Amino acid sequence: MQQALTTAPIAQRVSLIPVLNDNYVFVLHGASPGQAVVVDPAVAQPVIDWLEQQGLELSAILHTHHHHDHIGGTPGLLQRWPEAAVIASGADRERIPLQTQAVAGGDRLTLLGHGLQVLAVPGHTRHHIAYYMPSWGQMGAAGSEGPPGEPLDSVASSIGLEPAGPTSAGYLFCGDTLFAGGCGRLFEGTPEQMYASLRQFAALPEDTRVWCAHEYTVTNLAWAASVEPADPAIGTRLEAVREARAAGEPTIPSRIGLELRTNLFLRAADPAALAVLRSSRDDWKG
Secondary structure (H helix, E strand, O other), X not given: OOOOEXXXXXOOEEEEEEEXXXXXXXXXXXXXXXXXXXXXXXXXXXXXXXXXXXXXXEEEEXXXXXXXXXXXXXXHHHHHOOOOEEEEEHHHXXXXXXXXXXXXXOOEEEEOOEEEEEEEOOOOOOOXXXXXXXXXXXXXXXXXXXXXXXXXXXXXXXXXXXXXXXXXXXXXEEEOOEEOOEEOOOOOOOHHHHHHHHHHHHOOOOOOEEEEOEOOHHHHHHHHHHHOOOOHHHHHHHHHHHHHXXXXXXXXXXXXXXXXXXXXXXXXXXXXXXXXXXXXXXXXXX
């Protein structure tokens, strides 16, 4: 069974559960016992096991897009918690058939007592959405972004983040649109769509935590370093995330500010430049 790695603000938490080869399933929750919301469950059993160990009841499932490694665990979770809501893009109901609440970009939700905004971010798929929580709980003086009791700044230094201070940073659950150091492949969308989607993310506060659904950071930054070998920010971050992975640590969450400085796709000047970068990344063999 895979273990969840927990981030713990004073009142609320986001935990990540590594599954499959490189997926993360995210769990939003408070103190146990209580309610939980799961984001993009690729598989069911590790999530069921973890929620039961924590004494949590599943109240809702959020989907960002229809790919099986983001929705494959939903039937099993609903067998265990049949009353849980399934929230997804209404435009993709045929490909996400178990949804009970259809949403679209611009919608606002309240989950576990906190507001959440739905962003339409096509590019990877036609109807991809993301979920932005302007703030999640109240952060402490140093915050906490790692296993309980581990201060944010110690985790930050291990994965190339800037030092942390007092914050009430928002959380972004972006599925496969934005990755740490990269962006999703254009399976169904266009460079223009992806560029516009990434501009939405770039406009968020720089301390926004970025919870992307795959552990691709080392590969993405190695490619970026091959494109921009003289960029010190990319080189420094690559070294840091390699050390983190060697130690078995996740490189997620990232932050918007860090991505603006080291993610070539967020730095692209226009859709044409993004298309060139995406083609380079698709062809890159490492």
